[in-house]
Amino acid sequence: MAVKVYERVLQLFEAEGIGTIFGIPDPNFVHLFHLAEERGWDVVAPHHEESAGFMAEAVSRMTGRPAVCVGTLGPGMANMAGAMMCAKVENSPVVFLGGQRARITEQRVRRGRIQFVRQSELFAPSVKYAASIEYADQTDEIIREGLRKALSGTPGPVYIEYPSHVIQEELDVPPAAPPETYRLVGQTAGPDRIAEAAAAVRAAEQPILLVGHGVHTARAGEQVKELADLMACPVIQTSGGTSYIKGLEDRTWSYGFSPSAVDAVVRSDLCLAIGTELGEPVHYGRGRHWLENAAGRTWILIEQDPGAIGVNRPVDVPLVGDLRAVVPQLVEALAGSPRTPSPQLAGWIEQDAARLAELAESAPSGRSPVHPARLVVEATRAFPPEGIMVRDGGATTIFGWTYSQAKPHDVLWNQNFGHLGTGLPYAVGAGVADGGARPLMLITGDSSFLFQIAELETAARLDLPLVCVVAVDHAWGLEVGVYKRTFGQEARMPGVHWSTGTRLDKVAEGFGCHGEYVDRDEDIAPAIKRAYASGKTAVVHVAVDPKANSEEMPSYAEFRTWYAEGMQ
Incomplete structure (x- = not known):
């Protein structure tokens, strides 16, 4: 059958059970986006290409299949570089499709070319496989090799580039073959x-x-x-x-x-x-x-x-x-x-249950601003049992390890790479993978939340049942703690504090979301319940005690043993 290259790309991904694509439509890919929507794909345009990569990674985690995102040639792909590295370290099989100028432009001896950099050689160290479709009839073999590499051995990301002169060409090809015809599926042990x-x-x-x-x-x-x-x-x-x-x-x-x-x-x-x-x-x-x-x-x-x-x-x-x-x-x-x-x-079993109950009782209470341990206890008690939990942040996540009262069946967190700012895009991606059926909760710190805060609009546009519980100390809390342990309590701490007037609940309202402001323990759970009841994506701004957030992180000594250089 005769198909355009961009249609064949979709067919090959559909054979792997893929039906979602993230990215900001590049001129090279508008036909692909248009056709993907016609074919029933979820087509999601975030506000930053790095977010697109994180969202795709979340879809992969929630489905057990590879996921796809697209980047505009040049700056769009540069924005995606962080998500590529993250997917590599997190062992996530994400296919990054990159637009590129036609090869006649690339191969000329010229200076001052617009929106151009040789992308493949820059990205190759960050992925398991980097390739370019130089001729239309390479489409099947390169897409399949990308999928093969992404899913074989330790899973990981791949980068495939489409020069603008190739994607509109036509192919005469048979129906897309199932995965087991071109890669190892379901490998058993001897x-x-x-x-x-x-x-x-x-x-x-x-x-x-x-x-x-x-x-x-x-x-x-x-x-x-x-x-x-x-x-x-x-x-x-x-x-x-x-x-x-x-x-x-x-x-x-x-x-x-x-x-x-x-x-x-x-x-x-x-x-x-x-x-x-x-x-x-x-x-x-x-x-x-x-x-x-x-x-x-x-x-x-x-x-x-x-x-x-x-x-x-x-x-x-x-x-x-x-x-x-x-x-x-x-x-x-x-x-x-x-x-x-x-x-x-x-x-x-009894010991662990008693420990969780004791932690819930002993988490400091009655403070305003709220102690971060109490925030975790109250927020995780209010977590819907059938929900999807997303974590982000430094000090906030460390408090969460110890004090969480929830036992979610789906948790997304950027543990291996430690890339802050993944939480909101992960939540969007997880919601897309789930079809918006289950409630989502993101528990994060304010500094991490601000990385990709524009994606609140994406979540609101997609009508996702997401509540973002944000611990706000107007600082890089983990780093404040490092300063204090390194130089003493009264040390100068350049670069770790920001405006104390920022109200993230009001920012959320500006994006069309529901906003709540909390500075007392007893108000956290009711605010979360109101947030879910609003039917909107929501942000619960919880003012937390900055001193406790930087100085009282539980099990911090255990956490530091992960970094015992030369001792492991």
Whole structure:
């Protein structure tokens, strides 16, 4: 059949189940945007191309599939560079499509060319694959190679460039083929390794599951729940794997921040790690809490990239494959012999529940401005159980690790890269992926929120049920704390404070959103309820105590052990 190149691009993405595109329409891509909308795609134009990349990443996390965003040649793609780097570090398979001048322009020996830079060579270090469609009939092979690279081994972003002279050309091509015809789909582990892993699990007296970010982004919660039930053991979250699996909420605890988790790790004689790189936030699985009983602990790692096996620590039983395929293999192997729960499990469950209740009671209250710990307690108590949680910010997120009372099944946070300002675009992307069906809550600090605040208009335009709870101290709170610890309480602190007159609830109203201002504990939950009831995207401006926000971050010493240079 005869199709234009831009139509073929859409067909190839549709074969992968992709139906959403983010970006500001570039002259190269207006035909693609126009046709995508005709074909029923969600076409979302944000106010900044970096936001487009973050929104696409959120869609990928919420669907378990690759996602697509588009950047205008030159400055548009420059704006997307930060989102590319973020997707690389967060292991997100985002396809970045870039417009470009025609090759006749690029290859001439000229100076002063408008809106032009050689993009591909600049972006290549930030992506798994960078390519350009030089001829129309390369479209299938390059798009498929991009998808193959994005989804093979450790997932990650790719960059594909369309010079303006190519995208309007015509192709005579067959219908787009399904993914399994051009890339490996559902890779399983060898039966010998599965048998070895199952035997090790059966022999273990104190096994644990270490669950990372990849379980959520692969949408593999149900399969992991089956495995956890057969193993009858604790589920320990990495800092990136903070989405709770339905049915496992009471025995899922945060590594390093929950006494139950620490005790379970110390006592464990087998760790089955899923969806995690075993990186710094879990001390590579060999430092700090893992030191005790290290010689008696067996390690099983489910990992899609064979090149990752044994890098951060030795692995006794590597299971190389897609966790969505490997976990069911383990479930089948263990199905006839479920374990008896570890004797300490019930006690750990009680201990963690008591700890959360005690934290809710002990979080300082009765202050105005509000203590940030109390903000987290009250906001997460008001979080709709079926909702989607998004996190952003420095000090605000650190308070959240300890004091959160919610156990959301979908959490989006930029943990690996630590890129501030992703929260609002992530929330928009998650809402688009979900079709606006479930309520969203973003808990963020004010400085992070201001990075991409223009996307409030995007959320309002899309009518997303999003409530942004913003801890406002008019400062870079985490950095204020660094100044104080480095130079003393009375030190000069250049570059960390901004206007104390900014009212983010009023800014929200200017974008057509609902706004609430709060400076007392007891008003937080009612403000959040009013915000959801408004039927609009909303911002709840919560004035927080700047001294507490910079000086009283809980578990900060534990957090700093992630950065113990040379010690891990």
